[in-house]
Amino acid sequence: MALSGFPELLPQQRFVEAAVIDRLRRTFELHGFAPLETRSVEPLEQMLRKGEIDKEVYVLRRLHAEDEAGDSGLGLHFDLTVPFARYVLEHAGHLEFPFRRYQIQKVWRGERPQTGRYREFTQADIDVVARDTLPFHHDVEVARVMAEALASLPFLPPLRLQVNNRKLIEGFYRGIGATDVPAVMRAIDKLDKVPAEVVAQQLISEAGLSAEQAGQCLALAQIRSVDSSFVSAVWKLGVAHPLLDEGLDELAAVIDGCAGISGARIVVEADLRIARGLDYYTGTVFETRMSGYESLGSICSGGRYDSLATDGRTTYPGVGISLGVTRLLMPLFQRGVLTASRTVPSAVLVALTDDDSRPRSVAVATALRARGIPVELAPTAQKFGKQIRYAERRGIPYVWFPGKTDDDGGEVKDIRSGDQAAADPATWMPPTEDLQPQVRFEKESSLAQDS
Amino acid sequence: MALSGFPELLPQQRFVEAAVIDRLRRTFELHGFAPLETRSVEPLEQMLRKGEIDKEVYVLRRLHAEDEAGDSGLGLHFDLTVPFARYVLEHAGHLEFPFRRYQIQKVWRGERPQTGRYREFTQADIDVVARDTLPFHHDVEVARVMAEALASLPFLPPLRLQVNNRKLIEGFYRGIGATDVPAVMRAIDKLDKVPAEVVAQQLISEAGLSAEQAGQCLALAQIRSVDSSFVSAVWKLGVAHPLLDEGLDELAAVIDGCAGISGARIVVEADLRIARGLDYYTGTVFETRMSGYESLGSICSGGRYDSLATDGRTTYPGVGISLGVTRLLMPLFQRGVLTASRTVPSAVLVALTDDDSRPRSVAVATALRARGIPVELAPTAQKFGKQIRYAERRGIPYVWFPGKTDDDGGEVKDIRSGDQAAADPATWMPPTEDLQPQVRFEKESSLAQDS
Numbered sequence: 001m002a003l004s005g006f007p008e009l010l011p012q013q014r015f016v017e018a019a020v021i022d023r024l025r026r027t028f029e030l031h032g033f034a035p036l037e038t039r040s041v042e043p044l045e046q047m048l049r050k051g052e053i054d055k056e057v058y059v060l061r062r063l064h065a066e067d068e069a070g071d072s073g074l075g076l077h078f079d080l081t082v083p084f085a086r087y088v089l090e091h092a093g094h095l096e097f098p099f100r101r102y103q104i105q106k107v108w109r110g111e112r113p114q115t116g117r118y119r120e121f122t123q124a125d126i127d128v129v130a131r132d133t134l135p136f137h138h139d140v141e142v143a144r145v146m147a148e149a150l151a152s153l154p155f156l157p158p159l160r161l162q163v164n165n166r167k168l169i170e171g172f173y174r175g176i177g178a179t180d181v182p183a184v185m186r187a188i189d190k191l192d193k194v195p196a197e198v199v200a201q202q203l204i205s206e207a208g209l210s211a212e213q214a215g216q217c218l219a220l221a222q223i224r225s226v227d228s229s230f231v232s233a234v235w236k237l238g239v240a241h242p243l244l245d246e247g248l249d250e251l252a253a254v255i256d257g258c259a260g261i262s263g264a265r266i267v268v269e270a271d272l273r274i275a276r277g278l279d280y281y282t283g284t285v286f287e288t289r290m291s292g293y294e295s296l297g298s299i300c301s302g303g304r305y306d307s308l309a310t311d312g313r314t315t316y317p318g319v320g321i322s323l324g325v326t327r328l329l330m331p332l333f334q335r336g337v338l339t340a341s342r343t344v345p346s347a348v349l350v351a352l353t354d355d356d357s358r359p360r361s362v363a364v365a366t367a368l369r370a371r372g373i374p375v376e377l378a379p380t381a382q383k384f385g386k387q388i389r390y391a392e393r394r395g396i397p398y399v400w401f402p403g404k405t406d407d408d409g410g411e412v413k414d415i416r417s418g419d420q421a422a423a424d425p426a427t428w429m430p431p432t433e434d435l436q437p438q439v440r441f442e443k444e445s446s447l448a449q450d451s
Numbered sequence: 452m453a454l455s456g457f458p459e460l461l462p463q464q465r466f467v468e469a470a471v472i473d474r475l476r477r478t479f480e481l482h483g484f485a486p487l488e489t490r491s492v493e494p495l496e497q498m499l500r501k502g503e504i505d506k507e508v509y510v511l512r513r514l515h516a517e518d519e520a521g522d523s524g525l526g527l528h529f530d531l532t533v534p535f536a537r538y539v540l541e542h543a544g545h546l547e548f549p550f551r552r553y554q555i556q557k558v559w560r561g562e563r564p565q566t567g568r569y570r571e572f573t574q575a576d577i578d579v580v581a582r583d584t585l586p587f588h589h590d591v592e593v594a595r596v597m598a599e600a601l602a603s604l605p606f607l608p609p610l611r612l613q614v615n616n617r618k619l620i621e622g623f624y625r626g627i628g629a630t631d632v633p634a635v636m637r638a639i640d641k642l643d644k645v646p647a648e649v650v651a652q653q654l655i656s657e658a659g660l661s662a663e664q665a666g667q668c669l670a671l672a673q674i675r676s677v678d679s680s681f682v683s684a685v686w687k688l689g690v691a692h693p694l695l696d697e698g699l700d701e702l703a704a705v706i707d708g709c710a711g712i713s714g715a716r717i718v719v720e721a722d723l724r725i726a727r728g729l730d731y732y733t734g735t736v737f738e739t740r741m742s743g744y745e746s747l748g749s750i751c752s753g754g755r756y757d758s759l760a761t762d763g764r765t766t767y768p769g770v771g772i773s774l775g776v777t778r779l780l781m782p783l784f785q786r787g788v789l790t791a792s793r794t795v796p797s798a799v800l801v802a803l804t805d806d807d808s809r810p811r812s813v814a815v816a817t818a819l820r821a822r823g824i825p826v827e828l829a830p831t832a833q834k835f836g837k838q839i840r841y842a843e844r845r846g847i848p849y850v851w852f853p854g855k856t857d858d859d860g861g862e863v864k865d866i867r868s869g870d871q872a873a874a875d876p877a878t879w880m881p882p883t884e885d886l887q888p889q890v891r892f893e894k895e896s897s898l899a900q901d902s
Binding site: 002003006007008009010011014015017018029030031032033034035036037038039040041043044056057058059060061062063072074075076087090091094095096098100101106108110120130135137138343344345346358369372373374375376379380393394 | 453454457458459460461462465466468469480481482483484485486487488489490491492494495507508509510511512513514523525526527538541542545546547549551552557559561571581586588589794795796797809820823824825826827830831844845
């Protein structure tokens with residue numbers, strides 16, 4: 001009954017997903033991003049303006065609609081950028097600009113399911129949008145915020161947030177005399193998938209470059225650095241163009257602005273191969289690779305739009321970045337390297353001595369919950385051994401045995417160590433790490449070295 | 452560009468919705484309910500087995516699907532119960548029973564939009580499901596948990612969680628000699644909408660009752676109490692049936708079990724009119740009314756299913772209750788009585804003295820965020836008066852003016868009071884109520900008395 005492309009999680013996996021989303025939310029809100037949601041549907045004509053993804057949209061039809069033709073003219077949104085642009089135009093009169101929002105929602109694409117591609121999946125987007133002009137420092141801001149958000153997920157494999165700049169590469173291509181810049185970008189964008197020689201051939205045959213020009217483009221694409229040393233590496237290629245200078249300055253500002261976040265878990269680096277071929281970015285561009293999972297492609301991408309939205313009179317420039325939450329987590333679940341420490345929120349199972357003393361068990365549970373400790377009651381008054389196994393099967397770390405009188409708090413047992421001691425439900429507290437289910441990353445032997 | 456039936460929230464409204472969902476989650480998890488999600492789509496044949504809601508389903512079609520007929524055979528789920536039942540059957544081998552889950556997701560219904568009815572809306576469901584048998588005390592549990600969850604939303608108008616029991620009313624109807632019990636329930640279910648005389652006529656003409664029997668049914672339906680005194684009120688009607696006794700015991704147990712939660716904000720009461728006509732409940736049933744918003748109907752409903760799901764060999768009984776989050780909040784937003792104290796998460800705006808000192812402003816912001824204070828930076832180095840107005844427009848309570856040197860923390864101003872004082876970004880903390888946007892309920896004159 002499973003549907004290909006519509007993944008569903010088991011409870012312990014869903015805990016991981018919820019923990020990831022909660023940590024993302026926390027970082028986004030610390031930086032002043034507001035928690036927006038848009039409706040799940042958009043008018044088809046609006047979604048298909050850009051034309052390239054029309055095969056991927058799910059169209060809605062009301063079953064037994066009065067109109068036999070049936071289609072509602074609505075489709076499920078396939079990303080969170082198009083709906084956000086529409087939302088900004090629709091509600092501009094009620095928004096304060098620059099407007100920062102994060103949006104964590106499901107999106108749908110009718111494409112053929114394959115590794116890392118789903119028909120229903122969750123994205124987490126942040127964007128800053130302004131009216132008329134958006135200062136460049138917001139490019140640095142969204143990079144920092146997403147890098148911090150990813151750094152707050154220490155159970156993920158190491159990540160590389162790769163940054164480039166369209167002005168930089170366009171300036172470079174113009175500087176060497178290329179005339180069909182989009183064709184150059186499309187060819188360079190394939191470097192992930194095809195050998196450099198093939199890309200060189202395409203640069204010559206499709207973008208009209210000479211062999212020497214093609215070589216310069218490939219030399220540029222090989223430059224990467226975790227600091228602003230990429231700037232001198234580009235200078236050494238001996239190409240000059242005003243747009244190139246502007247792009248170099250901007251990219252250096254993003255990389256310098258993210259210094260201090262880079263570490264063992266996340267690296268922010270300039271990677272001059274990143275082009276994001278088909279998207280309408282006009283400056284900074286982002287992609288993100290996960291170590292050991294390179295075949296997924298980018299799990300977190302975005303960039304600067306000089307015109308995120310426009311109503312003809314007013315233009316709204318924006319910069320944003322979108323994290324594929326499902327794309328990130330599903331492969332980790334499938335390889336079995338990411339799970340939670342238990343299948344229920346409960347830190348404590350309150351045992352039931354017999355049916356008559358149920359109110360005493362309820363009182364213990366109520367006292368613990370009042371101080372924020374998740375608790376469940378044993379469902380039946382089985383032998384204590386069976387109640388302990390009930391807790392074990394769910395990963396609940398503590399079993400509480402109520403006392404024989406209302407004044408006797410009873411005893412609490414850590415079923416992992418077997419330690420048991422008298423305790424007062426009005427004051428007892430488990431260690432913080434036992435309070436909520438913990439996310440666990442278990443290294444896979446062959447992949448642990450891969451990073 | 453707004454689409455009827457697909458509501459969207461402004462940022463300050465979305466804060467309220469997110470706060471509501473966070474509080475619900477917290478209560479559900481304190482009681483051991485795990486955070487499940489199911490995919491948004493189900494095969495049509497599965498969703499339509501019960502037959503009655505087939506007009507309301509949105510069917511999905513891939514645009515330009517290879518198959519010109521087009522339909523994917525999938526529809527968007529119209530509630531969270533049908534998908535949960537399917538999930539339990541599909542994953543039974545990986546679940547531990549009794550299985551408690553909460554599920555907060557969007558659902559879709561293609562019905563005509565009207566007050567309280569949407570085409571896309573959010574529900575928050577809790578259910579407990581077991582294999583083969585589910586002890587009755589779980590009925591008390593879900594009532595308590597939902598009542599506590601609703602009590603954690605002190606900014607809502609007063610709520611009445613109304614409980615009844617199908618065994619009670621069925622036993623009563625059988626006890627007076629009714630033969631077509633479903634017809635009696637359908638008639639009684641209309642008491643909300645039509646006068647008692649009309650219901651009496653229907654009981655006679657459609658359920659085949661005598662005038663005296665109809666009178667007894669209406670007398671039963673008028674009984675309500677916030678404690679178990681309803682039991683003696685039923686006895687006084689002089690009807691006897693074993694099923695009636697069983698239902699009275701169960702309903703009294705739910706009402707007694709919720710004692711201590713009832714208060715000014717939420718009342719849990721036995722209301723013997725509640726029947727939930729078309730649903731397949733077999734024992735406890737729940738509805739919930741919001742004071743001043745009675746025309747919405749029930750905003751939180753549910754009950755006990757002896758067979759939530761079955762695969763032919765194994766039966767899974769369940770008990771659950773579903774809160775209509777959108778149905779609850781939208782009318783409050785529309786009347787303007789519920790809002791948030793600001794439009795951004797930021798508690799502090801760090802001012803920008805000039806572009807050169809931006810790093811000093813960034814350092815202040817970073818120090819504050821490190822201790823969990825949401826902060827944004829002024830976007831440009833305008834005059835301080837303009838920066839303060841920037842904060843005012845967003846409802847940000849504090850503006851921080853960085854010092855002139857790295858050793859000088861600067862000063863922080865509460866822009867509501869105008870108080871300004873020197874402060875250290877490494878130790879300063881706003882009052883807890885300023886840390887996050889606060890939900891505000893503003894009483895409407897005419898409605899405040901209505902409760």
